[in-house]
Amino acid sequence: MIRKNPSLKKCQLILFFLALCFLSGCSFKEIEKSAFIAGIGIDPSENSERPYKVSLKIFNQTGTVKDNPEPSYIYVSEEGKSITDAIRLLETKVDKRLEFGHLKIILLGEDAIKELQITDMLDFLMRRPDIQLISWVMVGRPSAEKVLQMVPETETAAYPSLYNYFDLNANESPYIITTYLFEFRRQFLEKGVEPVIPIIEIEQGQFVVDKAIVIGENKTFLELDSLDTKIFNILLNRAVKADLIVEHEDELFMVELDRFNMDYQAVENADGTVTLKITFDAKGLITESKNPLDVENLPKFTEWTEAKATEDGKKFLSKLKEGGFDPIGFGLYYKGSKLHNELMDYDEWKKQYKNAKIEFNINLNLTGTGQLG
Amino acid sequence: MFNETITWLKQQLNNTNELTQKTLEIEDKLSFIYFISSLVDIEMIQKVLIKPFFEMPSEDYFEAYLQSLPQQLDFQTKEEILSNLLSGSVLVALKDKFIILNLSKSHVDQVQEINIEPTIHGSHYGLSESLITNINIIRNYYHQATLTVEKSTVGKLNNLEYALLYDKDKVKKDVLKKFKKRMKTIDKELILSSSQLISHINNRDKLTSYFPTILLTERPDRIIYNIAGGKIIVLMEGSTLAIVAPAVFFDFMVSMEDNYHSFWISNFLRALRYLGLLVCILLPGLYVAVTTYSPEILRVELALTISGSRVGVPYPPYIEVLFMLFFMELLVEASIRLPRAMSATATTVGGLILGTAATEANLTSNIMIIIISAVAISTFVIPINEMSFAIRTVRLALIIFASIFGLAGVVLAAIGFLMYLVNLNSYGEPYLRFYNYRKKKERGEALNE
Known part of the structure; x- marks a missing residue:
């Protein structure tokens, strides 16, 4: 055995590390050589050979925010056999490396969810390691590309205005539903709960985000109008604040709910039918009224509000139930609350769900008639 | 005869x-x-x-x-x-x-003003260059019959006198034995100062003495604090710095002022110091790793700002960092060597003018300047100089690992660094253990049982 000179060994070690310095592998990319993607849009194309039309919105950062304070983007789109295929083609259209790490907006065209396979799209979005699962999934109307390319006047550089609707920092409107990618996938694949994703529309150079769509099984869809979207948001305790308009005879007043909590149950009755029980606790304040209100009548107002809320809630639930849509997750609750041998099979459950009875209990606590007393 | x-x-x-x-x-x-x-x-x-x-x-x-x-x-x-x-x-x-x-006469028994470890509160005068005066100072601060002074000489040629001070009751016997043995093995012709003595004490294990395991201080209050903590102090004739051994990592992070402030304030300052330590070790490496491998960690705005500010910068981030660190180290070194009156000029020219000019000329990004300044400032937060010298070199290793392996490299290098520290010991005392002298006595009793 040849004994190695210790200083030779040291030299080798140093040379090894020096050599490593030059081995800047494939992932060594300087940050300014990456093109950060703000959003991806998926639409169906007219070419049946290449059904996916993928659009990208890329931050065009050629200097500091101070140098160019206006938002500036590059839009590219390409058709492909699959999404990855389209992305590969798109890479040739941009001089920098496409960096999906900051992608937050996943826009699915309205036609895309109806015509294309959602599972294929999900597969791409989930598999790609650099797409974060906390991206927001939304539906673009009329198409994903159009919504993606819209830059409203309020938009600032380096932060797309669509982010503000969903990041829970800026906009807290009860009409906005936020669905993350991981949530979307989970609810899409899980039996017994269905994903709800917001619909983004364009109106006079601004986004309108007040509707949502429930994606049911077997390509069934239920569009929620703005009132339904709000009720859904309140029921699932996703909204921070919510208003309710109460009309009773002459009186018309607005109740602002600022703390609420919903508890839901799906109970199988002895005869095999199903009852959906919802208990809704809320605390609120009357914020606006047509006529002067007397504090002493507060129990009466509470009663009216409860009646109105129950009516709205029941209407919403029956709409869901009759269409066979279950975005709240009664089916999941049912599955989770029974032992597997006592469980009715899924088709039976679907049938029972459609005919289920609804029990809607509401406990409202009105704390006052507003600052005016 | x-x-x-x-x-x-x-x-x-x-x-x-x-x-x-x-x-x-x-x-x-x-x-x-x-x-x-x-x-x-x-x-x-x-x-x-x-x-x-x-x-x-x-x-x-x-x-x-x-x-x-x-x-x-x-x-x-x-x-x-x-x-x-x-x-x-x-x-x-x-x-x-x-x-x-x-009947010797010494002209060096004047007590020196403290200039290496200044504090706002606390004594402003340190030790003198005379051994007798220094022992006198310490005896004056620490009135205990158990305080033992052992005098001896070191250096074959100049026979420099030194004194070993320790509290007989508090010191760990085996540590003392080890230390004395180590002192005896010093086989040098000429020993001139305590800093030199330290390097000879550590001479045996060059590799493991990368981090200081012996503390040098000029503050009498720190000496007393450490004697009370059961440590050994070495005072040398002609040196205003005292050697404290054994010293663990946390001893280097203690400022004497921690004892002079109220509870929350001193804890806040301590937390600040450890944060500063983390910043100066990790920040340059993290910058390299994040900008070249994983920009998705940053917020969108920050990623775009960094990306925008790097437009036109000719070198990759790790060269950029090393380049700026090099200038910063030069600056630090220069301001130590220069006389006090001139060092302000060096800082201004180096820090302000060079920094601004480097960004104007697009040699580095503005973010880089911020990072380098943050790193430079946080290095000075570490109270003991030897530690900040050691830390300054550690971050270079982290930059190298970051530029080769990205974030994983930073994490691995940090873990490796931690493992190295854990492995280290100072005269048998584990380097990363809190040296709590209040509990020390109980521990000692437990050991004796």
Whole structure:
């Protein structure tokens, strides 16, 4: 055995590390050589050979925010056999490396969810390691590309205005539903709960985000109008604040709910039918009224509000139930609350769900008639 | 024998014509005194030796008087006589006997102002260059009969005196034994200062002494704090810095002011210091890793700002960081070497002008300047200099790992660094253990059982 000179060994070690310095592998990319993607849009194309039309919105950062304070983007789109295929083609259209790490907006065209396979799209979005699962999934109307390319006047550089609707920092409107990618996938694949994703529309150079769509099984869809979207948001305790308009005879007043909590149950009755029980606790304040209100009548107002809320809630639930849509997750609750041998099979459950009875209990606590007393 | 010794001494000191011989003679009394005039206190000789000689009735009286003087030293060999003469003693030859009196004069017993570890509160004066004065200072601060002082010399050529100070009750016996053994193994001709002594104490394990395991301090309060904590202090003649051993990592992060502030404030300052430590180790490496491998960690705005500010910068981030760090280290080094009046100029020219110009010329990004400044500032937060020197070099390793392996490299290098620290020990004390002297006693008792 040849004994190695210790200083030779040291030299080798140093040379090894020096050599490593030059081995800047494939992932060594300087940050300014990456093109950060703000959003991806998926639409169906007219070419049946290449059904996916993928659009990208890329931050065009050629200097500091101070140098160019206006938002500036590059839009590219390409058709492909699959999404990855389209992305590969798109890479040739941009001089920098496409960096999906900051992608937050996943826009699915309205036609895309109806015509294309959602599972294929999900597969791409989930598999790609650099797409974060906390991206927001939304539906673009009329198409994903159009919504993606819209830059409203309020938009600032380096932060797309669509982010503000969903990041829970800026906009807290009860009409906005936020669905993350991981949530979307989970609810899409899980039996017994269905994903709800917001619909983004364009109106006079601004986004309108007040509707949502429930994606049911077997390509069934239920569009929620703005009132339904709000009720859904309140029921699932996703909204921070919510208003309710109460009309009773002459009186018309607005109740602002600022703390609420919903508890839901799906109970199988002895005869095999199903009852959906919802208990809704809320605390609120009357914020606006047509006529002067007397504090002493507060129990009466509470009663009216409860009646109105129950009516709205029941209407919403029956709409869901009759269409066979279950975005709240009664089916999941049912599955989770029974032992597997006592469980009715899924088709039976679907049938029972459609005919289920609804029990809607509401406990409202009105704390006052507003600052005016 | 008597004359022999004198002749030998004269021979030894032949080359220096400094050996002074005085003959004291009156009536039947006769005595010779020998000394090196530049080392002794002439006034003291006059007062202690010459005046009494002429006042005493006989030689016997004088001898008895000399033997009772507190400055009188014992000796065995003629070599000892020589070394005592060389350190400022006076040799008195009376009848056929030698008596040695230590009448040395030192011009270095002035207490120095603290300039390495300044604090707002607390003492502003440190140690002096005289060993006796320093022991005096410490004895004055720490009134315990258990405080032990052991004197010895080091350096074959210059025989520099040093003192080992420790509290007999509090010190760990095996640590003391180990330390003394280590001190004995020092085989050097010339030892000039305590900083040099440290490097010789550590000489045996060069690789493991990358991080300081011995603390150097000039603050008497820190010395007292450490004596009370059961540590060993080494004071050296001619050095204003004291050696504290064993020293673990956390000792280097203690500022003496921590004890002078109220609870929350001192905890806040401590937290700040550890944060600063993390920043100065990790920040450059993280910058490299994040900008080249994983920009998705940043917020969108920050990613775009960094990306925008790097537009036009010719070199990849790791070169950029190394380049700026290099200039920063130069700046730090330059401001240490320069006289105080000039170091402000160096900082201004280097820091402000160079920094601005480098960004204007697009050699580095603005974010880089911020990071380098943050790193530079946080390095100075570490209270003990040796530690900040060590930390300064550690981050270079982290940059290298970050540029090769990205974030995973930073994490792995940090873990490796931690493992190295865990592996380290200072005279048997684990390097990363809190050295709590209140609990120390209980621990000691438990060990003895």
